[in-house]
Amino acid sequence: MDNLLKLYGKSLPDNTVVLISNLLEDSSSLQSGEHEYYFFKEFVTMKHFEKLPPYGSSMKLITICNQDKFIFQKALTRSIERTKDKLIKGEDIAAE
Numbered sequence: 001m002d003n004l005l006k007l008y009g010k011s012l013p014d015n016t017v018v019l020i021s022n023l024l025e026d027s028s029s030l031q032s033g034e035h036e037y038y039f040f041k042e043f044v045t046m047k048h049f050e051k052l053p054p055y056g057s058s059m060k061l062i063t064i065c066n067q068d069k070f071i072f073q074k075a076l077t078r079s080i081e082r083t084k085d086k087l088i089k090g091e092d093i094a095a096e
Helices: 002-008 027-031 040-045 069-089
Strands: 017-022 036-039 060-064
Touching (some): 017 040, 036 040
16 A cells, blocks of 8 residues: 555645455445545555455555545445544544
8 A cells, every 4th residue: 555655645635535346256245335435545545354264355445536426425424433433442533
């Protein structure tokens, strides 16, 4: 993720929203809109842990979204929800 930040960090505005989707999930879940929206800098600075089954794989698609009020609002709402969840769990939010 550090390479993404070095490459795009200075050229993208702070409020850039990215859409994260798992390419190896069932296609029906992708069509139903089960995606995660993050602010770019939030996504590249957070730690991502996944538990995979033996011989399992994960492939994430990161799409930079167009500037849209609805998408920005969705990313902001999810960011606040993630911060609340961390506070409830007693996790560190210093990087938020």
